[in-house]
Amino acid sequence: MGTDRPYLFQYGDWISGFLAGDLGLSYAYRAPVSEFLATALLNSLKLSLVAFLMVVPLGILVGVIAALQRDRAIDRVISVVGLSASIVPEFVSGIILILIFGVSLRWFPISATWPTGAGFFTQIYYLILPSVPLVLILFGYIARMTRAGMIEALDAEYTRTAILKGLSYPQVIWRHVLRNALLPTISVIATQTVYLIGGLVVIEILFHYQGIGSLIFTAAQKRDFPMLQAGVMVVGALFVATTLLADLIYAALNPRIRLSSQ
Secondary structure, three states: OOOOOOHHHHHHHHHHHHHOOOOOEOOOOOOEHHHHHHHHHHHHHHHHHHHHHHHHHHHHHHHHHHHHOOOOHHHHHHHHHHHHHHOOOHHHHHHHHHHHHHHHOOOOOOOOOOOOOOOHHHHHHHHHHHHHHHHHHHHHHHHHHHHHHHHHHHOOHHHHHHHHOOOOHHHHHHHHHHHHHHHHHHHHHHHHHHHHHHOOHHHHHHOOOOOHHHHHHHHHHOOOHHHHHHHHHHHHHHHHHHHHHHHHHHHHHOHHHHHHHO
C-alpha cells in the first residue's frame, strides 16, 4: 500500500493519479475507488436534485410574499417559521418525519433505498421523505435572502421610476424587482447546493441511502484513505464548479457586471 513512505510522497502519488483520472484502490474493498464513487455520487445527486427542486421555488416564493407583506403578520410568521426550521438538526427532524409519516401514517417508506429496477417515479417517491429535512434546513436561508433582496429592490429608485412611467405593478415586480432581488439569493443557493451534496451524511445514514455522504463516513470509519480522499476532493470540486456557475448566472442577470468586464 505504500503507507511506510512519507505522507508528502504518498499524497503526491495520489494527487497525480487523481488528475489523470485514477482515484486509487480502496483499502477496504480491494477495488478501484471510481466504481464506488460514481454510484454514490449519482445517488447523492438524485437526492440533492429532489430537495433542490422543492426548496428553491418554495423559498423564493415565500420570500417574495414576505417582502410584499413587509412588517405584517404573514411576514412575521414566515420569518419565525423559516428561522425555527433552520436551527433544527437534520437528525431531529428526520427522526420525527420517520415516526410520523413512515411509522404512524405509513405514507412514505422509512428507507430511501428503492427496489432493484424501480422506475423514475418510484425513485422520486422514495426520496421525498429524506428530502424534507434538507428542505427545512435550507428554506429559511433562501426565504430570508429573497425577502431582503426584494425589500432593497422595492425601495430602489429604478422601481419608483418604473411605476411613474405607468407600468403595472406585476410588470414592475417581474421585470425590475425580482430580477435584481434574486442576485444575492443566487450566491446563497450555490453554496447551499454544495451542502446538499456534501452534507448528506446524517440523512443518508438515517434513511439507509448509499450516497457520497454515507460513503465518506464509511471510509472514515474503516480508515479507507483513498476512498476518503477521493470523496472529499470530489465534493470540493463540486463546490468550485457550482460557485463558478453562480458567478456566470450572476453576470447574466446583472448587466452592470457584463458592462464593467467589457
